[in-house]
Structures are given as structure tokens and as C-alpha cells.
Amino acid sequence: MSAAAETGARLYFAVQRRRNRDARGLLLVAAAFLALYAYLFPGLLSVGGFAKFSQSWLPLALVSMAQAIIMIAGGVSLAIGAMVSLGAVIAATSMAGPLGVAGGAALVMIVGLAVGAACGAIVVRLGLPAIVVTLAASFIVGGAALLILPRPGGAIPAWLSDLLAGDTPVAAALLVAVVVLWKSYLATPIGLSLYSAGENPVAAYRAGAPVDAARIAAYAASGLLSTCAGLFVAAQTGSGDPVIGEAFTLNSIAAAVLGGVGFLGGRGAMRGAIAGSLLLSVMINVMYFLGFPPVAHYIAQGLIIVGAVALPQFTGRRSGA
Amino acid sequence: MTTAPILAARGVSKFFFGNRVLRDVSIALQPGRIHALLGENGAGKSTLINILSGALRPDSGGVEVDGKTYRALSPRDARRAGVAVAQQELGLTSQISIAENVGLGDFPRRYGLIDYGDLARRAKAALDLVGLDEDLASPVDDLPLGRRQMVEIARALFREPRVLILDEPTSSLSAHEAQTLTGLLERLRSKGVAILYISHRLNEVMRLCDYVTVLKDGVVTADRPMQGVDAADLVRLMVGRDSGHLFPEWTPVADREPIVSVAGLSSSVLRDIDITIRRGEVFGIGGLVGQGQEDLLLSLYGALPASSRSATFRGRPGLPRSVRAANDLGLAYVPADRKREGLHLAHAIAWNLMLPSFARAAALSLRRRGAERGLAAQLADRFTIKGDLTRQVQVLSGGNQQKVALAKWIPGDPRVLLLNDPTRGVDVETKREIYGLLRRLAGEGKAIVLSSSDTPELVHLCDRVAVMRQGRIVANIERQSLSEEAIVAASMGAETARAAA
Numbered sequence: 001m002s003a004a005a006e007t008g009a010r011l012y013f014a015v016q017r018r019r020n021r022d023a024r025g026l027l028l029v030a031a032a033f034l035a036l037y038a039y040l041f042p043g044l045l046s047v048g049g050f051a052k053f054s055q056s057w058l059p060l061a062l063v064s065m066a067q068a069i070i071m072i073a074g075g076v077s078l079a080i081g082a083m084v085s086l087g088a089v090i091a092a093t094s095m096a097g098p099l100g101v102a103g104g105a106a107l108v109m110i111v112g113l114a115v116g117a118a119c120g121a122i123v124v125r126l127g128l129p130a131i132v133v134t135l136a137a138s139f140i141v142g143g144a145a146l147l148i149l150p151r152p153g154g155a156i157p158a159w160l161s162d163l164l165a166g167d168t169p170v171a172a173a174l175l176v177a178v179v180v181l182w183k184s185y186l187a188t189p190i191g192l193s194l195y196s197a198g199e200n201p202v203a204a205y206r207a208g209a210p211v212d213a214a215r216i217a218a219y220a221a222s223g224l225l226s227t228c229a230g231l232f233v234a235a236q237t238g239s240g241d242p243v244i245g246e247a248f249t250l251n252s253i254a255a256a257v258l259g260g261v262g263f264l265g266g267r268g269a270m271r272g273a274i275a276g277s278l279l280l281s282v283m284i285n286v287m288y289f290l291g292f293p294p295v296a297h298y299i300a301q302g303l304i305i306v307g308a309v310a311l312p313q314f315t316g317r318r319s320g321a
Numbered sequence: 322m323t324t325a326p327i328l329a330a331r332g333v334s335k336f337f338f339g340n341r342v343l344r345d346v347s348i349a350l351q352p353g354r355i356h357a358l359l360g361e362n363g364a365g366k367s368t369l370i371n372i373l374s375g376a377l378r379p380d381s382g383g384v385e386v387d388g389k390t391y392r393a394l395s396p397r398d399a400r401r402a403g404v405a406v407a408q409q410e411l412g413l414t415s416q417i418s419i420a421e422n423v424g425l426g427d428f429p430r431r432y433g434l435i436d437y438g439d440l441a442r443r444a445k446a447a448l449d450l451v452g453l454d455e456d457l458a459s460p461v462d463d464l465p466l467g468r469r470q471m472v473e474i475a476r477a478l479f480r481e482p483r484v485l486i487l488d489e490p491t492s493s494l495s496a497h498e499a500q501t502l503t504g505l506l507e508r509l510r511s512k513g514v515a516i517l518y519i520s521h522r523l524n525e526v527m528r529l530c531d532y533v534t535v536l537k538d539g540v541v542t543a544d545r546p547m548q549g550v551d552a553a554d555l556v557r558l559m560v561g562r563d564s565g566h567l568f569p570e571w572t573p574v575a576d577r578e579p580i581v582s583v584a585g586l587s588s589s590v591l592r593d594i595d596i597t598i599r600r601g602e603v604f605g606i607g608g609l610v611g612q613g614q615e616d617l618l619l620s621l622y623g624a625l626p627a628s629s630r631s632a633t634f635r636g637r638p639g640l641p642r643s644v645r646a647a648n649d650l651g652l653a654y655v656p657a658d659r660k661r662e663g664l665h666l667a668h669a670i671a672w673n674l675m676l677p678s679f680a681r682a683a684a685l686s687l688r689r690r691g692a693e694r695g696l697a698a699q700l701a702d703r704f705t706i707k708g709d710l711t712r713q714v715q716v717l718s719g720g721n722q723q724k725v726a727l728a729k730w731i732p733g734d735p736r737v738l739l740l741n742d743p744t745r746g747v748d749v750e751t752k753r754e755i756y757g758l759l760r761r762l763a764g765e766g767k768a769i770v771l772s773s774s775d776t777p778e779l780v781h782l783c784d785r786v787a788v789m790r791q792g793r794i795v796a797n798i799e800r801q802s803l804s805e806e807a808i809v810a811a812s813m814g815a816e817t818a819r820a821a822a
Contacts, residue, residue: 008438014458015418187435189428196414196425203412206376207476208400208426266416 023272033282040289054172055165057281062229063248064255066222068273073218074198074265075130080226080252082142084245087230089145092154092240108231116223120216145242154240164235190214199266255280258308324351327515328484333382342368343539350515357526358519360536374406375399403483407474413461420444420457423476447475452501467494486517521813523552560805568781569760574601580768585630590616592792598768605783606772608812613792614772618739622654623647651736655726663726666715671697673714674729704728720751737768776805788812
């Protein structure tokens with residue numbers, strides 16, 4: 001029994017190491033930017049500085065994971081931003097009320113899971129294109145957020161804001177927890193089947209993999225991550241804003257693509273998406289410190305994305321020849 | 322001989338879009354027997370496998386598992402009964418590891434998680450059986466094609482099947498790997514596994530299998546022990562249809578000067594091909610599906626990169642480097658997948674007919690609607706495309722769509738027509754019309770290159786036929802010695818089978 005467990009652990013970790021391979025280059029680049037940032041802003045190395053940085057990074061990391069899950073399942077989501085807004089307004093309107101913080105957080109999660117699963121069920125069961133379904137969902141969800149809270153307002157209990165967005169790096173700990181949860185999900189049959197369902201659903205179905213369930217579960221997980229990102233954003237600002245999530249839709253795609261997650265399904269890994277979101281966050285911070293005008297951020301961001309995506313094309317062609 | 326079969330199909334029929342693919346087919350897989358399933362492209366082998374594994378439901382007849390008859394066997398029923406299929410088209414997930422691929426769909430679990438210990442042990446055992454000693458943790462992406470095929474077989478073995486169905490397992494294996502597989506199958510047979518073996522390599526089949534079922538056009542033409550059958554018998558059982566008067570009569574044109582000649586054509590798929598195409602002939606390209614026929618046509622058409630030792634197209638040296646260049650040289654290509662590559666389905670018939678002419682016109686010149694309408698009507702008349710030309714192409718039947726895909730090139734007066742399986746999925750009547758048309762075009766002095774998976778059409782329509790196997794031309798058959806037997810034998814390598822026997 002112990003021998004079997006040992007080879008099992010060995011196989012599991014060997015598999016994980018191989019999966020790191022593709023993200024290595026990106027992690028190096030992100031680390032280089034991080035070093036530059038630390039050089040420009042030595043405060044980063046203090047507890048408080050690290051806490052602030054991880055708070056600015058966490059929402060983007062969460063939505064990038066949300067996007068990457070759907071891209072691995074073979075789709076793309078345009079509803080991420082609207083889901084973030086929805087999570088923020090639900091948190092801001094429910095937590096100060098009778099539901100309390102725990103009830104409000106549970107509501108945010110349940111809504112995220114349910115809306116995500118509904119999108120997934122429509123995409124998978126009706127065979128509609130994910131981009132169309134999530135575009136429609138972005139209007140519906142965005143509209144619902146505006147109905148709940150027509151203008152910025154609501155409240156998040158101060159102690160929660162202090163806990164999540166204060167001077168302790170709780171955000172970093174939360175990210176670690178999410179990553180651990182994702183790893184455990186990938187170690188279940190339905191989680192691992194997501195890769196097969198995204199790359200070649202027919203073959204996966206013939207092999208007996210739970211293709212439909214894996215894809216619907218992916219949409220539900222994606223919805224959950226998005227509304228939780230909304231909760232965190234609301235805690236950061238202390239209130240809810242019904243359009244605060246808008247920028248996250250395209251940034252999540254940018255981070256996932258930077259991280260090597262492919263559009264055709266079954267390609268890429270979560271660590272890539274997280275590294276991509278780290279790179280984007282650090283980049284924005286560094287440019288801010290170097291005094292770039294805000295408009296230049298966009299241009300630089302676009303150039304870096306195109307460059308990062310085109311680079312493997314060139315190196316791949318050379319090694320393929 | 323009286324052993325009860327584990328898995329059997331009884332009087333199974335199946336229709337696809339009104340075409341009968343299987344008619345009253347019965348097959349019984351007995352324990353401890355390697356059973357060969359033979360047939361030409363499109364004879365219904367894949368459909369039969371899908372029915373046996375529950376992936377498709379028969380329209381009539383039933384599937385019997387351990388004596389129990391199912392009207393609608395589900396994939397889950399089949400798996401539970403111990404039926405495992407190693408598919409021919411590779412169904413592996415490239416990003417996850419070999420071990421995870423082997424276990425996919427049947428992961429051992431502990432506390433809801435995948436039990437990696439058990440997975441490692443059992444996947445290793447299955448991979449050992451097929452002789453694969455790769456690291457269990459490496460992603461399938463890293464493996465060459467032949468090894469992936471072995472992983473696919475290991476996945477089937479992982480389930481410890483009682484019935485193992487192998488769909489062309491050796492098509493991408495090296496000789497050594499194929500030998501390992503042979504040894505493995507013999508061992509499984511002695512353990513009482515029922516094996517269904519589909520292959521186009523006759524010598525392999527005759528060496529390995531105990532029993533054979535032959536399908537031709539969805540009908541069983543033989544179901545008997547392998548003993549006492551030779552390669553020629555098997556080939557005869559697979560071919561030989563009543564061709565009727567489907568094909569036009571003609572006398573070969575005397576004027577047959579070369580219009581295209583290429584020597585040493587090679588690409589990632591093609592291996593050193595010499596080819597000469599002459600005016601006024603129909604030049605056939607035969608062989609099993611996917612032996613490089615499409616690559617050959619596309620390389621000649623400038624749509625795929627290729628190299629050659631020497632090439633002359635209508636007196637000019639060199640291969641065309643782009644489709645535009647090929648069109649300028651008078652080449653036209655009609656793809657096999659007309660819905661995706663040949664036509665713009667949502668656009669009008671007339672618009673489709675005019676598309677290549679638009680490409681030839683100066684980029685910003687004005688369209689001349691009147692002239693277009695006249696030309697489209699003329700083409701429709703000549704190719705007997707009936708009805709309103711402003712309708713969308715997708716309302717036409719497959720055969721009429723094919724005529725549009727062909728007719729659109731005619732205004733540009735092409736000298737060489739490259740046709741990729743033009744009669745696939747086309748009804749008999751339209752087939753006859755297309756055959757007549759092709760002969761007429763050849764009679765006008767055009768060169769027709771016809772790649773086809775339909776052997777009778779190669780025999781009755783072509784002046785000569787080149788047979789391809791694994792990217793090479795393995796036989797050039799002139800008109801006087803053309804026969805279905807000759808083409809099928811060459812495409813399956815039966816010559817070598819006879820020599821080996």
C-alpha cells in the first residue's frame with residue numbers, strides 16, 4: 001500500500017513538473033519585471049507593500065483563471081466583467097443587511113455558480129457558440145447588476161475591508177488557497193477530463209469521459225471565481241459599483257493568452273494564466289512608477305500581448321523545421 | 322466452433338441520410354479468436370464498429386452481448402460488458418500525461434480523487450503489454466505518431482477487455498512495433514479475449530487472424546475461417562460491383578502531349594513522386610484513404626509547399642508557388658469537402674459560379690451584372706444545374722453542389738482540372754452526368770486528374786491510374802490492364818502478401 005502510494009505521489013508530481021515546462025519562460029519574464037518593480041519601489045519587500053501589491057493583483061488573477069477554465073473547455077467568455085460587477089453589487093447590498101457577511105458571501109458564490117452553470121448548460125446542451133451565449137449573458141448579468149444597485153453605493157462592513165484589503169497579505173493567502181482548490185479539482189476524474197473535453201470532445205466521449213459534465217462544471221467554476229473577484233473588489237472600495245467589472249473581460253482574455261492558454265480548447269495551464277495576470281499587474285505598476293501617461297499603458301500592454309503571443313510562433317517554427 | 326460469442330451483431334442495417342450503409346450484417350466475436358474485418362473504403366467497417374461499441378444505434382437488427390439482445394446498446398452497456406475499442410483516428414489528449422490518457426474515462430478513484438498510485442500501476446502494466454517504456458508522466462504531445470497509436474491500444478487494454486476492437490492499429494506503426502502488437506494479440510487470444518481486427522494490410526491479416534468477415538457496400542460477402550483463403554480471394558470478395566452503364570463509352574484521344582510533368586516531387590507527406598499529365602486524358606489517382614492523394618493534388622496546385630527535382634507546367638519550369646500562380650498556368654482544383662472548401666454555401670448559385678471570374682477581374686473594376694447573368698445561365702445549362710440561380714447553394718443536392726464547384730472554373734478555360742473525389746456522396750444519376758462531363762472535357766483537350774476513393778470509377782473512366790501508398794506512387798496501371806483487382810491489390814500491398822505466402 002505504501003509502495004503504491006509512493007509511486008502515485010511520484011507520478012503525480014512528475015506530471016506537475018512537466019506541466020511547468022511551458023510556463024517557465026513566462027515566469028522568468030514576470031520575475032524580471034517583479035525584480036524591476038522591487039528595485040523601483042523597495043517598499044514592495046515590506047509586509048505592507050507586498051499586501052498592497054497582492055491586493056491589486058488578486059482580482060485580475062481570479063478573472064484570468066475564470067477565463068482560462070472556459071478557454072481550456074474550448075470556449076471564451078465575454079461575461080466575466082459583468083459577473084464581477086454582479087458579485088460586487090450583491091456583496092455590497094447583502095452583507096450589511098440581515099444576511100450578514102457569511103450569508104452575503106454564500107449568496108455571491110451561489111449566484112456565481114448558478115449563472116455560470118446556466119451559461120454552460122446552454123452552450124453544451126444546445127450546442128451554441130460560447131462567445132454568443134456569454135455575450136448575451138454579459139448584457140443580462142450587467143443589466144441585473146444595474147437593477148440591484150443603479151448607482152455606486154451599498155456598503156461592506158469595515159472589518160471585512162480591513163481584513164481583505166488592509167495591511168496584511170490576506171489576498172496572497174487567498175490566491176494560494178484558490179490555486180490549491182484548483183489543483184485538487186484537477187486531481188478528480190471530472191476535473192482532468194476537462195482537458196480531453198476541450199481538445200477532442202468526440203474522442204473523450206468515446207473513451208467514456210464525462211464530457212458534458214466537465215464542460216458545464218467548468219462554466220460554473222468560472223462564474224464562481226468571477227463573482228468572488230467582484231466581492232473582493234467591493235471589499236477593496238468599501239462599496240458596490242454596478243459597472244466596476246467592465247475592464248476585466250478583456251484583461252482576463254489578455255492574461256490567459258499571455259499565459260499560453262489556447263483558443264481551441266485543451267491547451268494551456270492555469271499556472272500560465274496566473275503568470276500572465278501577474279505580468280500584466282506588475283507591468284501596469286512599473287509603468288505607473290516610471291511615470292508613463294495612462295494612455296501609454298494601453299499601447300504598451302497591447303504591444304506586449306502581441307509580442308508574447310507571436311514569439312512562440314517564431315521559435316516554434318524554427319524548432320519544427 | 323460452437324463456442325458462444327461474447328459480442329455479436331444480428332441482422333444489423335443502418336442508414337445515413339437515406340443511403341444504406343449496412344444491410345442485414347451479422348458478425349459474431351468469439352472468445353480466443355482473432356477475427357478480421359475487411360472491406361474497401363466506405364464498405365461500412367467503421368459503422369459496424371460503432372454499432373458494436375454502442376456509439377451508433379442500428380436502424381434494424383440488434384446487438385447481442387453474452388446472449389442478451391439489446392435493441393439500443395449504449396456505450397456504457399458496451400463498456401460494462403468489457404468491450405474496448407482502439408480507434409484509428411487518434412483520440413488522445415495531447416496536454417495530459419501518458420498515464421492520464423491511458424486511464425481517461427475509467428480513472429481509479431480514492432476519496433473522489435484520482436488514485437494516482439493505482440493509475441500508475443495499472444497504466445504501467447498496460448503500457449508494458451504494448452512494449453512502451455516511455456515515462457508515464459510525459460505529455461502525449463511529446464510522442465511520435467506510432468507511439469501514440471500504442472498508447473491508444475494501451476488505453477483499451479487498461480480496461481482489461483473481454484472484447485478488443487482494433488481499427489487499423491498498424492497504419493502508423495513501424496515494423497518493430499507491429500511485431501510487438503502481433504505477439505500481444507496472440508497472447509490475448511490464448512487468454513480467451515475476443516479480438517476484432519481491422520486492417521488494410523492483407524499479409525498481416527492472413528498471418529494473424531483465424532476468421533474473416535468481408536464487407537462490400539455494406540453487405541457481408543464472406544464470413545468464414547481464414548484457413549484456405551488466399552489474398553486474391555479476399556481482394557475479389559472486396560471488389561466487383563455491377564457498374565452497369567454508369568460510365569460513358571469513349572475512344573482514347575490520340576493527341577496526348579504532356580502538359581504537366583514533375584519529377585521527384587516531395588513534401589512532408591509525399592515521397593519522390595514522378596508524374597506526367599497529358600492533354601485529353603483522365604488520369605486517375607487511387608489508393609486507400611489518406612495515402613497522400615490530397616497532398617499531391619494540392620502540391621500541384623501550389624496550395625501546399627513541396628519541392629521537386631524538375632517540373633514543367635505548360636512549358637514553364639518550376640512548381641506553382643501559389644494558387645494564383647497555378648490558376649494563371651491554367652490549373653483548377655475541385656476539393657473533396659465541397660461544403661467547406663469548394664463553395665460558399667450561404668451565397669447564391671450564380672455568385673458561386675462567378676467567384677473565380679471575380680478573382681481574375683481587375684481588383685476595382687465594376688461588375689457587369691448583365692454579362693454575369695448570361696454566363697451563369699450558360700454554365701448552368703451546360704452542367705444541367707436546374708432551377709433559379711439566385712437561390713443559395715446549400716439548397717441544392719450534393720451532386721448539384723458538386724456540379725457548381727466544377728462549373729465555376731470553366732469560364733477561365735482551365736487546361737488541367739484537379740478533382741479530389743468529386744463523386745463522394747453524390748447520387749447515381751448525378752454521378753453519371755459528372756462522368757459524361759469529365760469525358761467531354763477530356764475530349765476537348767483538357768487534362769483531368771481524378772483522385773478517387775471509388776475504385777470502379779477509376780477503372781471505367783480513366784486512361785491510366787497511379788496508385789498511392791504512404792506518400793509514394795506504388796503502381797502505374799495503363800488502361801489495358803486496369804481492373805478493380807489490380808488497383809485494390811496495389812493499394813493494399815497484396816503483391817508482397819502473395820510473395821510472402
